[in-house]
Amino acid sequence: MSEKLRCVLIGCGRISSKHIEVISNLPSVELVGVCDIRADRLGRAVAASGARPFDDHLEMVRAAKPDIVSVLTESGSHSRIACDVVPYTRNVVVEKPMALTLEDADRMIDRCDRAGSASS
Numbered sequence: 001m002s003e004k005l006r007c008v009l010i011g012c013g014r015i016s017s018k019h020i021e022v023i024s025n026l027p028s029v030e031l032v033g034v035c036d037i038r039a040d041r042l043g044r045a046v047a048a049s050g051a052r053p054f055d056d057h058l059e060m061v062r063a064a065k066p067d068i069v070s071v072l073t074e075s076g077s078h079s080r081i082a083c084d085v086v087p088y089t090r091n092v093v094v095e096k097p098m099a100l101t102l103e104d105a106d107r108m109i110d111r112c113d114r115a116g117s118a119s120s
Contacts, residue, residue, distance in 0.1 A: 004030040008064050010057045010081055011072035012036035012045035015095060019070055020049045033064040057081055061088040071095060079104035086115045 007029050009016055016034070023031045034045040035054040046053045054060035061069060069085045070093045071078055079099040082092050092112065099105035 004028055005067040006030055006032045006064060007068040007070065008033035008035065008051075008060055008066040009045065009070050009072055010035045010060070010085070011074075011095075012038070012041040013072065013074075016041075016045050016072050017048060019072060020045065024049070029068070032066065033060045035060045058084055061085050067091060068093065076100055079108050082108050083111045086111050090116065 005028060007023055009019055009031065012034055013036075020031065020034075023029050031049050031051045033054055034042065034049060034051045035057045036042040036045065037055055039055075042053050042055065045051070052060075052064065054063070066089050068091045069089045071081050071085075072095050073081055075095075075097055078094050078097070079101075082094050086092055086108075094108075099108060
């Protein structure tokens with residue numbers, strides 16, 4: 001079997017538990033990092049996943065070198081965080097809505113296009 005894909009989660013709110021559950025059932029994917037600025041949420045995600053904790057998303061993607069970054073934060077921060085991490089990975093998954101404004105959505109698409117990343 002080939003090497004597992006390395007995945008990280010940014011944002012450890014309610015939906016993160018579903019992502020952790022799904023990832024844990026994917027034999028080809030390993031959750032290597034979780035990130036949240038709230039210690040209580042981060043602690044729950046670490047307990048559920050065993051992944052390395054981070055409170056800074058850029059520090060996490062630089063350290064973890066993920067193949068997949070999943071952005072699960074509040075909707076208003078999706079665009080900024082996706083644009084921050086796209087230089088560090090080829091695959092960015094963003095919870096809906098992708099962005100709150102057309103300008104933010106266009107910025108995300110442009111940043112992914114320039115970096116050669118996949119976005120969804």
